Amino acid sequence: MNTRITVLALIALITVSCNQEKNIEFSPESFTEKELSICKNSKCPEITINYVEVFGDDEVSKKINKKIKNFIFSSLLMGEDSIPSAKTIQEAATNFIEAYNADKAQFPDMAGDYFAEISVNEIYNSPKHICFEMRQYLFTGGAHGYGTTSFLNLDPKTGDELTSKELFKSNKELVAFAENKFRLQQNIAKNQSINDTGFWFENEKFYLPESVGFTRDSLIFIYNQYDIASYADGPIELKIAMKEAAPFLSID
Template sequence: MLFLSCNLNNERRTVAKADTLRYRYQHYILSSKEVVDNDGKKDTTYFKAIFPEFEQKEINDLIKRQFTANRQPDTQYNSIEQEAKAFIENYEDFVKMDEYPRAWYSEMHAKVLQNKPSFLSLSLELSDYTGGAHGNYNTLFYNYDPLKVDTIGLEKIIPVEKQQSLTKIAEVIFRKQEGLSTEQALDESYFFEDNRFHLNNNFTLTPKGLLFLYNVYEIKPYAAGITELMIPYEQIDSLMTEEGKHIRTQLRQNITTN
């Protein structure tokens, strides 16, 4: 097995304000010792991860726990390294029984999207192949309060009692974006049950608005890819909590990362 852990050459550090978080990207890869030959092309299975390493340990621990929990919800791993080892071991057990073995891969690329004094957001891009016609991929958003070292759920931005109003606004935007009339059914070409539009929990805050992302197979077939839905702040200002408005203000200020 091959293990490599190093800093990327193009490190990205926060430089705008002292109260934003400092970090650098780390690169980790673990490869299988099993080499397969497909039509004369030799290949091997690997697990690859690129992720930010924060100077603040509490933030690091919180983020990494979520990464491993969401990638494999049925299995609890204590670290990315532990998950990588399990992936390689599963492959090496499987390949011994596979008549036509193919190499697998699993990649994760975590990116810092926003790094503000009271708001940190990341995207986790995942892709993998474990046999079959094609691989799979998805993107997950993570939102944090760095001051409280805690996650930020939708209820902290839009109160639960106002989320039905948010959904109604979002549906109007979605139908316009998809070229649908107000009467057109959503359970014919989309995977909305009982013809009812719904928002998922995969969201983040941007300078422009509240961004939701539906991954493949979530509301459309695989071939249709992902679907992003941006809800401008101007349309939901009256629904937002004070915490949500505070984050919005910070996002619109010129506090940047390089």
């Protein structure tokens, strides 16, 4: 009798645990300046935002959505503030438009209208790891616009960002392997300085960008414009096939 009660209690406990562990889901969302009342009767800078919203486990979803929204808010931030005060995408977009209107009023001959293109896409998803690709491209005056690509790697069970130590076994060994790949890609011989072909690596020492992306097939490193080369050189991408990268990974 006691054995039966124990078994039933164990089954109940497992059932409750399974029910508590909710899977998160992704929903594609979009926003443009046309949704704002401020743009109904006046011309506004073009703003195009495509992103994902996370649903499921309330606590985890809230954490992830906050990180995604903060990226969008920061991308639209104008002026000297380094920390966005906006609480919604609509508010962040309105602030961007108001900054443009103020600049246009001060400099009526300003060439070109401001615009912003922002995207957040889920590019890898497993039970232990989610990777988001985050892109932004803005024109806010000057000779040209400026864009960046970064990645956000998260633990889907907690919503917390995965550290380099949680992702890789040995950063030193990975950097050495990646340098060989980079030199082959850029036609830089082993006995040449890493900057001989015009790169800007500090102290002529190769290093990887802080942000790394994951897909099913590849490990992706992107040096944005001005990171290691001029604007004209554009973003520089280094891809390592996942089969080759696997020995360096701490996570599946």
